[in-house]
Amino acid sequence: MIDLRSDTVTRPSSGMLEFMMKTSVGDMIFGEDPAVNELEHMVADMFGMDAALFCPSGTMTNQIAIKAHTRPGDEVICSRMAHIYQFEAGGVAFNSGASVALIDSEDGTFTAEDVREHIHDPEDWHKAYTRLVEVENTVNRGAGACWDFNELRRIRELCDSRQLGYHLDGARIFNAMTTDGRKPAEYGALFDSISICLSKGLGAPVGSLLIGNRDIIQQGIRLRKVLGGAMRQAGYIAAAGIYALKNNISRMTDDHRNAASLADALHQCSLTEKVNYGGTNMVIFTLKPGMSAIEFLEKIRAKGILALKTGERSIRMVTHLDVSDGQVTKACEILASL
CATH class of the missing domain: 3.40.640.10 (Type I PLP-dependent aspartate aminotransferase-like (Major domain))
Structure with a gap:
């Protein structure tokens, strides 16, 4: 996962x-x-x-x-x-x-x-x-x-x-x-x-x-x-x-770069209405009407990605040292294709 x-x-x-x-x-x-x-x-x-x-x-x-x-x-x-x-x-x-x-x-x-x-x-x-x-x-x-x-x-x-x-x-x-x-x-x-x-x-x-x-x-x-x-x-x-x-301080730039990549992929996702990226290691996005956070989380879990529900249609993703560049690349490909 x-x-x-x-x-x-x-x-x-x-x-x-x-x-x-x-x-x-x-x-x-x-x-x-x-x-x-x-x-x-x-x-x-x-x-x-x-x-x-x-x-x-x-x-x-x-x-x-x-x-x-x-x-x-x-x-x-x-x-x-x-x-x-x-x-x-x-x-x-x-x-x-x-x-x-x-x-x-x-x-x-x-x-x-x-x-x-x-x-x-x-x-x-x-x-x-x-x-x-x-x-x-x-x-x-x-x-x-x-x-x-x-x-x-x-x-x-x-x-x-x-x-x-x-x-x-x-x-x-x-x-x-x-x-x-x-x-x-x-x-x-x-x-x-x-x-x-x-x-x-x-x-x-x-x-x-x-x-x-x-x-x-x-x-x-x-x-x-x-x-x-x-x-x-x-x-x-x-x-x-x-x-x-x-x-582990200097490597945080990796997390920020990976979060920015996720934000870019989520902008390409057909199911997202709004993507917020604050410039560090977090992305919070809102789904279009008709798609609930629970449904989206089930959809990406089936493809090997875990994220966090923050509202009925909002989800948070956070990058960290246990997520590799390769995993982020894979996640971006999946998200952009949804």
């Missing part, structure tokens, strides 16, 4: 498995796991931030960040497409007691002016207190759309002027940097906290990190415990993250 459902389906390579098995481990809670410590220092240094916190998932790192930035009754400004709103099980409300102010846009990005329009007057006792702005780069629901870095700077300036926190859900930030050419330290200089995922395009089996200033990470240590994310001999999975960061 050519599995294009998600970049989360990757499996550790033989090199990664060998690296994991050779690592030294200790008790992470006692601060004695050398691989976890190395990974946290490596990522904090990479982004030029004070410290990092290793967690099991990106949902956990996002939820820890939101809780650290807010108090119950506060409001978080984000896109309606944001992962923290769409795919984290209502965690903003459940874990932080916060509400969300949603910004609508075509691809999940927005402007500083959009943010300004959603900030409540702190003297208006009828409104939730605006406390945090959250952005996601790249945007999952936006077909892997990449933010305009200068717009992110303008939002930073607005956050500073209004004393708002600024959090980046950077689950696929390395895909974004592969496209925009920015360095990790440039993103680290913009945000108060950043979540990065190791188990998507980087190819590790599990794990995410929250990066931020010492205050946020100190709060994060306690919050990770509250959420059940404190692990013991976690060095084996931390080692996978170290290997991924050292070996």
Whole structure:
């Protein structure tokens, strides 16, 4: 099967498995796991931030960040497409007691002016207190759309002027940097906290990190415990993250090139109405009336391709390190012929 459902389906390579098995481990809670410590220092240094916190998932790192930035009754400004709103099980409300102010846009990005329009007057006792702005780069629901870095700077300036926190859900930030050419330290200089995922395009089996200033990470240590994310001999999975960061960033250009090829093939497909390609490793397309996503998925599954339903007539395809150039060529031939 050519599995294009998600970049989360990757499996550790033989090199990664060998690296994991050779690592030294200790008790992470006692601060004695050398691989976890190395990974946290490596990522904090990479982004030029004070410290990092290793967690099991990106949902956990996002939820820890939101809780650290807010108090119950506060409001978080984000896109309606944001992962923290769409795919984290209502965690903003459940874990932080916060509400969300949603910004609508075509691809999940927005402007500083959009943010300004959603900030409540702190003297208006009828409104939730605006406390945090959250952005996601790249945007999952936006077909892997990449933010305009200068717009992110303008939002930073607005956050500073209004004393708002600024959090980046950077689950696929390395895909974004592969496209925009920015360095990790440039993103680290913009945000108060950043979540990065190791188990998507980087190819590790599990794990995410929250990066931020010492205050946020100190709060994060306690919050990770509250959420059940404190692990013991976690060095084996931390080692996978170290290997991924050292070996799997530069190859992301292959995934982007393959996704662009899929987008071209889908434009040729007689069953598609609209194709969205954000310039990274994702394509989301809408089918013409009369063809449901379920029917289309059954049709391509019979030909050896897996993809993900995102709506009644919409489907997502994601390229990753476990899909070869040859498999993508074959998938393109099949899609273009439908």
